[in-house]
Amino acid sequence: MRPMRHVLIAIMLLFALPLAAADLPDRPIRIIVPFTPGGTSDIVARVLAEAATPMLPRGAVVENKGGAGGNIGMAEAARGTPDGTVLVQCAFGPCGANPALYANPGYDLQRDFAPVIISGAVRNVMAVRRDLPVQDVAGFIALARARPGALTFGSSGVGASNHLGPELLRSLLGLEMNHVPYRGSAPAITDLIAGRIDIFFDNLPSILPHIRGGAVRALAAASAARIPELPEVPTFGDSGVQGMVIDSWFGFMAPARTPPAAIAALNAAFARALADETVRRRLAELAVTPVGGTPEQMGAHIRTEVARWAEVVRRNNIRAE
Numbered sequence: 001m002r003p004m005r006h007v008l009i010a011i012m013l014l015f016a017l018p019l020a021a022a023d024l025p026d027r028p029i030r031i032i033v034p035f036t037p038g039g040t041s042d043i044v045a046r047v048l049a050e051a052a053t054p055m056l057p058r059g060a061v062v063e064n065k066g067g068a069g070g071n072i073g074m075a076e077a078a079r080g081t082p083d084g085t086v087l088v089q090c091a092f093g094p095c096g097a098n099p100a101l102y103a104n105p106g107y108d109l110q111r112d113f114a115p116v117i118i119s120g121a122v123r124n125v126m127a128v129r130r131d132l133p134v135q136d137v138a139g140f141i142a143l144a145r146a147r148p149g150a151l152t153f154g155s156s157g158v159g160a161s162n163h164l165g166p167e168l169l170r171s172l173l174g175l176e177m178n179h180v181p182y183r184g185s186a187p188a189i190t191d192l193i194a195g196r197i198d199i200f201f202d203n204l205p206s207i208l209p210h211i212r213g214g215a216v217r218a219l220a221a222a223s224a225a226r227i228p229e230l231p232e233v234p235t236f237g238d239s240g241v242q243g244m245v246i247d248s249w250f251g252f253m254a255p256a257r258t259p260p261a262a263i264a265a266l267n268a269a270f271a272r273a274l275a276d277e278t279v280r281r282r283l284a285e286l287a288v289t290p291v292g293g294t295p296e297q298m299g300a301h302i303r304t305e306v307a308r309w310a311e312v313v314r315r316n317n318i319r320a321e
Helices: 002-021 040-055 068-078 093-101 137-146 161-173 185-194 204-212 260-275 277-285 295-316
Strands: 029-033 060-064 086-091 113-129 152-155 178-181 199-203 216-221 247-255 288-292
Touching (some): 029 040, 040 113, 040 277, 086 093, 113 185, 113 204, 137 216, 152 161, 152 185, 161 178, 185 216, 199 204, 204 216, 247 260, 247 288, 247 295, 260 277, 260 288, 260 295, 277 288
Parallel strands (some): 029 086, 152 178, 152 199
Antiparallel strands (some): 113 199, 113 216
16 A cells, blocks of 8 residues: 555646646746855755756746845845746845845845745854864863954854854853954865964855865854764854854745745745755755745744844944945
């Protein structure tokens, strides 16, 4: 009976696809990625666009519209036709921190967009230069308190997760550290390896090879549980610091007033893409954890993120302009 049940489920799904696709216009889905090509956000969007293409009337194409921390692409997507043919790749910055960082980002998350689905999350790791004389988080805290203002942390830009992560740590523990912004993670990692900065919080995909190669040292994972790729590295919670869970996440939003039926069809298509084993293996190679869920769950997550990072931005008097 079990094989027959699987066949019936497969047939039901097969017939469900045309019904879902019927709620979308017979045109390609345009996915705006508000960052330059090559980053994790861009790669994740392309992997899912390819996987979802067979389930969409005319497939999906990715367009990169980088600039202003993601604001330019978000603003363009907000002006898109609300018919199910326009999506924007949401991420930590434009859908979490930017509303507090910018006086006028050019869009309003609640007014201008409708959530579709959270596609994945990437863990963050606190790494230090390999000759920093500390072995764990407790040692780092002791050093930072003994040398207030002497330690430096890099970021890929104001408002990025690798900027606000250290700002959150600094405010939680009352530490004094200096921020050194870069134009991207790569130059910050280069300077961390060279010893020109002391600390760098980064997404796992870009920092992992340097940790494994011994060029830098991981002190803590900014996640709720230990990272499978670095099981020996404790979380901040393991190290006695609570509240330091910082996930960089991705998802799709559509322009506001996109019909609910179109939102449901898009959610179904990308949920099936996320369930595909080939896609899950590809995301695992990128150290991305698939998420999924409903549009309502994505909306709740965004509201939580916006409130959380607005408090960090306010407390530390951070502005991107």
